[in-house]
Amino acid sequence: MAADAPSTVPVQLVEQPRWVLAGRPPPGRLPVAPGREHIDYCGYAVLPMAIEQDILIAVEPVKTEVVQLANINSSYLDFSTSVNNIQINKTKPQWHNYFLCGLKGIQEHFGLNNPTGMNCLLDGTIPPSSGLSSSSALVCCAGLVTLKANGKTLSKVELAEICTKSERYIGTEGGGMDQSISFLAEEGTAKLIEFSPLRATDVRLPSGAAFVIANSCVEMNKAATSHYNIRVMECRLATKVTYGLCQTLMKPSSKYVLLVLEFDCLHRSAQQELHASGSEVSTFKLYQRAKHVYSEAARVLEFKKICSEAPDNAIQLLGALMNQSYISCKEMYECSCPELDRLVDICLQFGAIGSRLTGAGWGGCTVSMVPTDKLNTFLKNVKKAYYQNDGQRLALENNGLFATKPGRGALVFVEA
Numbered sequence: 001m002a003a004d005a006p007s008t009v010p011v012q013l014v015e016q017p018r019w020v021l022a023g024r025p026p027p028g029r030l031p032v033a034p035g036r037e038h039i040d041y042c043g044y045a046v047l048p049m050a051i052e053q054d055i056l057i058a059v060e061p062v063k064t065e066v067v068q069l070a071n072i073n074s075s076y077l078d079f080s081t082s083v084n085n086i087q088i089n090k091t092k093p094q095w096h097n098y099f100l101c102g103l104k105g106i107q108e109h110f111g112l113n114n115p116t117g118m119n120c121l122l123d124g125t126i127p128p129s130s131g132l133s134s135s136s137a138l139v140c141c142a143g144l145v146t147l148k149a150n151g152k153t154l155s156k157v158e159l160a161e162i163c164t165k166s167e168r169y170i171g172t173e174g175g176g177m178d179q180s181i182s183f184l185a186e187e188g189t190a191k192l193i194e195f196s197p198l199r200a201t202d203v204r205l206p207s208g209a210a211f212v213i214a215n216s217c218v219e220m221n222k223a224a225t226s227h228y229n230i231r232v233m234e235c236r237l238a239t240k241v242t243y244g245l246c247q248t249l250m251k252p253s254s255k256y257v258l259l260v261l262e263f264d265c266l267h268r269s270a271q272q273e274l275h276a277s278g279s280e281v282s283t284f285k286l287y288q289r290a291k292h293v294y295s296e297a298a299r300v301l302e303f304k305k306i307c308s309e310a311p312d313n314a315i316q317l318l319g320a321l322m323n324q325s326y327i328s329c330k331e332m333y334e335c336s337c338p339e340l341d342r343l344v345d346i347c348l349q350f351g352a353i354g355s356r357l358t359g360a361g362w363g364g365c366t367v368s369m370v371p372t373d374k375l376n377t378f379l380k381n382v383k384k385a386y387y388q389n390d391g392q393r394l395a396l397e398n399n400g401l402f403a404t405k406p407g408r409g410a411l412v413f414v415e416a
Contacts, residue, residue, distance in 0.1 A: 038231060038235075038292070038293070038296070038329075038333060038335065038360075038361075039175075039293050039296050039297050039300070040174075040175025040176055040177040040193070040195070041173065041174055041175030041232055041235070042175070042235050042239070042293050042297075043175075043195055043196060044195075044293065044296075044297035044300070045192055045193060045194045045195070045297070045300050045301070046175075046177045046192075046193050046300060047190055047191070047192050047193070047203060047300050047303055047304060048177055048178075048181040048190065048191060048193065049181065049185065049189070049190035049191065049205075049211075049405075049406040049407070050181050050182065050185030050406060050407040050408065050409055051126075051213070051404045051407055052404050052405065052407040053124075053125040053126045053404070054124060054125060054126070054137075054407075055122065055123075055124035055125075055126060055134070055137045055138055055141050056122070056123045056124060056141075057120050057121070057122050057123075057141050057142070057145050058120065058121040058122075058123075059118050059119070059120050059145045059149060060118065060119040060120075061116045061117070061118055061149045062116075062117040062118065062119055063117065064117045065082055065083050065084055065114070065115075065117050066080055066081070066082060066083065066117045067080065067081055067082075067083050067099075067103065067117060067118050067120065068080040068118070068119045068120065069096050069099055069120050069122065070120070070121050070122070071095065071121075071122045071123075072121065072122065072123040073123075076095045076096075076122075077094075079094075079096035081100070083103070083107075083115045083116070083117055083118075084114075084115070086100050086103060086104045086107070087100075088100050088101060088104065088169045088170060090169075090170060090171035093135075093170055093171070095138065097170055098135045098138040098139050098142070098167070098170060099120070099122075099138055099139075099142040100142070100169075101139045101142070101163075101166045101167050101169045101170055102138070102139040102140065102141065102142025102143035102144075102146060102163060102166055102167075103115075103142050103143070103146045104166055104169060105139075105143055105162045105163060105165060105166025105169075106143050106146040106147050106150070106152070106162065106166075107146070108166075109154075109162050110150070110152055112150060115146070115150055116149045116150050118145070118146075118149055120145070122138070122141075124137070124138075135167070135170075136163075136167060136174075136178035136179055136182065137178075137182065139163050139166060139167045139179070140159075140160075140163045140178075140179055140182040140183065140410060141410070143159060143162060143163045143166065144159065144410055144412060145412075147159070148412055156183040156184055156409070156410075157183075157184075157198050157199075159179075159183050159410075160176060160179045160180040160182070160183045160184065160198060161176065161179075161198060163179040163182070163183075164176035164179045164180070167179070171229075172228060172229065173228075173229050173232040173233075174228070174232075175195075176193075176195060176198065177193055180193045180198060180200065181193060181200075181409070182409060182410055183409050183410050184200040184409055185406070185407060185408055185409035186202070186406075186408055186409065187406060187407060187408040188405070188406050189202045189203060189204055189205075189406050190202075190203040190204075190205055190307075190406055191203060192300070192304050201304075203303075203304050203307050203308075204307060205307060205406070206307065206310060206314045206315055206318070208315060208371060208372055209315045209318075209353065209369050209370060209371055209372060210369075210370050210371075210372050210375050210403045210404075210405070211367055211368070211369060211370075211403065211404055211405070212347075212352070212367070212368045212369075212370050212375070212378065212379070212382075212401070212402070212403050212404075213358075213365050213366070213367055213400070213401070213402055213403075213404060214343055214347060214365060214366045214367075214368065214382060214386070214400065214401050215364070215365050215400025215401065216337070216339040216340050216343050216363060216364060216365060216366065217339070217390075217400065218337055218339045218340070218362075218363035218364070219363055219364075220359070220360060220361070220362045220363030220364050227335065227360070227361075227362050228360050230284075231289060231333065231335065233284070234284045234285060234286055234289040235289055235290070235293060237284055237286055238286040238287075238289055238290040238293075239290075241286060242290065285334075288331075288332045288333070288334070289332070289333060291328075291332050292328045292329065292332035292333040295324075295328055295332075296325060296328060299321050299324060299325055302321060303318060303321050306318055306321075315353055315369065315371070316353060318353075318354060318369060319352070319353030319354030319369050320354065321354065322353075322354025322355060322356045322367075322368075322369060323348075323354050323355065323356065325356045326344055326355065326356030326357060329356065329357055329361060330357075333361070335357070335360065335361030335362055336357055336361060336362070337361070337362050337363055339363070340357045340361070340363070340364070340366060342386070343366050343386055344356065344357070344366050346382055346385045346386050347366060347368040347370075347378075347382060348368075349385075350377075350378050350381040350382055350385070351370060351371065351374045351377065351378045351381075352368035352369060352370050352378065353368075353369045353370065353371065354368065354369045355367070355368040355369070356368075365400065370403075375403060379401060379403070382401060383401055387401065
């Protein structure tokens with residue numbers, strides 16, 4: 001059922017003056033196949049599901065004007081700041097900056113002059129920098145706890161849109177897939193997410209197959225490099241050029257000169273914008289990027305159609321779409337890496353019907369569709385082939401090789 005009308009965030013409350021626990025998002029999300037974040041920022045529909053892994057934030061509202069952040073994982077340093085002086089360092093995408101994005105987004109939306117201070121303790125089971133959107137999960141969770149700590153309410157749709165915008169404070173020009181599925185997800189179903197206006201439609205995945213995540217163990221923080229933003233810029237340029245060509249074909253040929261001049265101006269403007277952010281790029285590959293985006297958008301709709309019609313060979317058809325998505329990501333969008341390529345090959349070799357990279361790319365995870373009757377053997381063989389002989393990979397394997405099913409969206413718990 002399409003979620004055309006905004007719905008309220010599901011909340012379980014025990015009326016007590018002090019919060020002990022807030023949050024059980026999974027705002028981890030898994031773009032099923034295809035439909036990944038490299039088309040959501042172009043405005044096209046995507047088809048993700050929320051994974052069962054999650055982020056939790058224990059929150060205690062306090063009367064001081066300070067937010068104190070701590071992490072169960074000792075490798076993430078504690079952080080504190082005044083709630084009235086939020087500074088987000090784009091040059092250092094550290095974990096606390098993602099929390100500050102969600103905090104700032106809610107503050108600015110409501111114009112909070114004296115927001116509530118908070119003591120926060122974070123824990124989570126989403127592998128960081130793995131393409132499963134641990135960063136967006138944290139932004140969404142921070143936005144949600146800030147909302148509740150300050151006694152405000154918003155619909156799920158409004159929260160998703162605010163968190164989408166506020167994550168850009170970190171410097172990443174992303175779309176809204178991660179944040180939307182974080183709040184709109186429902187257990188047991190994937191979602192077709194459409195934008196402008198934001199809405200979600202249930203997509204029931206076929207029985208007989210499981211989705212398996214495999215972490216390449218190559219970390220990629222999309223805010224820490226220029227790869228992601230360069231692709232965004234290439235897509236914007238491709239849109240301008242495509243529109244200009246269409247206009248030119250309907251007008252006298254003399255307009256072609258104006259189109260060339262306009263494109264040259266856009267090209268230089270894009271280079272200057274990227275240069276200002278510390279990125280150097282001399283050539284934009286507009287045809288390749290546009291071809292990927294258009295073909296991927298078509299695969300999303302085809303994926304939904306197959307799930308709806310449920311033919312006898314649905315799993316094989318969906319697996320083929322996943323494989324096409326991977327090839328397009330690798331060859332047209334150039335957002336894979338050698339480790340991801342090898343992992344996809346291994347997954348296909350040991351029984352996956354379809355396999356592709358997920359997330360921003362250049363590292364992170366693969367997602368594979370595997371027949372349920374072959375799942376245990378598949379996990380055993382992939383573990384042996386990719387993780388067993390590498391100490392670093394083996395250490396991460398328990399958090400990075402797992403089957404998952406569609407999880408539910410963000411929740412708030414309040415306890416005595």
